[in-house]
Amino acid sequence: MEKEINESIQGQSLILDERQGNTKKMFIESYGCQMNFSDSEIVASILANEGYNTTQNLEEADLVLVNTCSIRDKAEQTVRKRLEQYNAVKKINPTMKVGVLGCMAERLKEKFLDEEKIVDMVVGPDAYKDIPNLLKEVEDGRDAINVILSKEETYGDIAPVRLNSNGVNAFVSITRGCDNMCTFCVVPFTRGRERSREPQSILSEIQDLWDKGYKEVTLLGQNVDSYLWYGGGLKKDFVKATEMQKATAVDFAQLLDMCATQFPKMRFRFSTSNPQDMHIEVIETMAKHHNICKYIHLPVQSGSTRILEAMNRQHTREEYMALVDKIYEIIPEISLSQDMIAGFPTETEEDHQDTLSLMEHAKYDFGFMFAYSERPGTLAARKMEDDVPEEVKKRRLNEIIALQQKLGWERTRRFLGQEVEVLIEKESKRSDAHWSGRNSQNTVVVFPKENYKPGDFVMVKVTDCTSATLIGEAVGYAERMQS
Structure with a gap:
């Protein structure tokens, strides 16, 4: 999830x-x-x-x-x-x-x-x-x-073939596995323990992408904020590292800074973050660099501390809300998105209302929302009865979706009248006379083609919007991103 x-x-x-x-x-x-x-x-x-x-x-x-x-x-x-x-x-x-x-x-x-x-x-x-x-x-x-899970394999030595690529955006894996053991999730059992890829191999892959004309990279992992390179090995074994390894270790904030500094005309995103592992240094690094997109996917799953504990999420409702407040304080223009599960075992109506009120507090731009479904092999499947009736799950999910649509509409409208920086990715699905791209906050923007092309960074004056798309007209190239 x-x-x-x-x-x-x-x-x-x-x-x-x-x-x-x-x-x-x-x-x-x-x-x-x-x-x-x-x-x-x-x-x-x-x-x-x-x-x-x-x-x-x-x-x-x-x-x-x-x-x-x-x-x-x-x-x-x-x-x-x-x-x-x-x-x-x-x-x-x-x-x-x-x-x-x-x-x-x-x-x-x-x-x-x-x-x-x-x-x-x-x-x-x-x-x-x-x-x-x-x-x-x-x-x-x-x-x-x-199906042997490895403690070392990161595929850092293999140059991936870019499949079905638009030649503009690419994904670069920086970690594999997950140590979090959320009770609803199969990932630790299917992808093993967390280990990070050597920074130089990541930078080399990005250099190759830049040389081929790519303009945006998403750093990818089950939990990117846990990135920690100290010479190889599992994240959990860092406590056994030598003093030299600890002194020269590279964490996610440092990796992000290295990427943005070395490739100032390339845009960077990352996914996925875990609230308990997101440090202020990452947010400060995002604020420091124009070319790090102002968007964080920050899954929470529930707004109830009791349910978060049952999910083994390792943070409380209050801690999550404090993190959100800090993010908005450092980067006021940020967009946030969520993952949310409706109807986790034992969830009460009060727990559900906690989720809705947390969503109001976080003001999410986007969301990925699901009704709980039991996954074989997880702790929740082994230890917890799936006791919320399906019709209740469905109703709660619909309420979460409806609220997210309302929040999304309000958040999209904030760009009306603004000029936003857009990376052109492809032709609009609805009109071959328009380009489609995304702004730094991950909102889709469409505008007339004129003489621009995919891969161009363009400033677009927003004149209209739907609930999820900005509509506008190009006013010129984004000068600080032109190579």
Whole structure:
């Protein structure tokens, strides 16, 4: 639940330029959060070196891979339905091999091979480098599985292939795994313990993106604020580090500062943050650099301290609200977004009202809101009865959504009459005469094309808005971001 899931790209199949001499075809599609889509780019890079080009034609594929999500039951059911479709194709093309990657593979392990007879290979998130060996096992007629979670693997040595890219925005993974053990979440079990990537490998990847013309990078992790590089190893083992390692360690605020300083004409975002790990130094670093976007995704899940404790969220309602107040004090123009769960076990009407009042206090611009669904293997599933009736969950969720729509409308309207800096990303979905991009606060902005192009930073005078989109006219280039 700690991850933003873009519903518009779910199940997207990936395509990249053909590599000369590669003779085999792979079809790869992804579900879930941006980490999964980023991981698919790593897999594509590994398999390109093994003679595979991508195809968007399922029927001609030698290898079909689906990168899966376990965050909600709906995501898993979607994958199972998709496997049924693969099975129909496999009857026509019996030599086609099917592999399941990612969090669902990690959660179900060998059970996947038993339950889904079509699946030849099951690969967890830390085992992608082993795919060439697993394919050899499959080609020899054996099922293959590697779901071993690593204490070291960060894929820092693999240059991801940028798939379905607009050439403007890119994601760069900086951490893997999560130590937080929220009672509703499967991520620590499917992606392992937290470990961070070496800073220089991150900066090198960003340099490569800059050289290729990219203008915005999102630093990505299950919990970016926990980033801590001290020479390798797990975050939890930092207490055992040497004095020299501790003195030269790099935390997230320092990494963010390094990125913004080294690439002053590139824009930076990050996702996802955890309230208990967000330090004032990160907020001060954001305020210091124009090219760090003024937007934080700050999941809270509930406005009730009692429910937060049951979720093992490691902060109270009051601590979260104090953090929000501090963020607004340091960066008044900031946008915040939330994750919220309606109907967690034992949630009362009073707890629900606490959630609504916290939302009013935080004044979120956006939100990702769900009714609680029990995830097998989590502490909540093992220890807590899912005792809030479905109709109550649905009603509370609808009230949360309605309030967020009201808040979002109010927050979007604050830009009316202002000039905002926009990075042009693509053509507007509704009009081929307009560009679409986002301002620093992550709000979509559309305006007439004129002579601008994707990748340009443009100042736009906002003249109108909908509940989620700003409408305006370009008044010129954003001079301090022009390279």
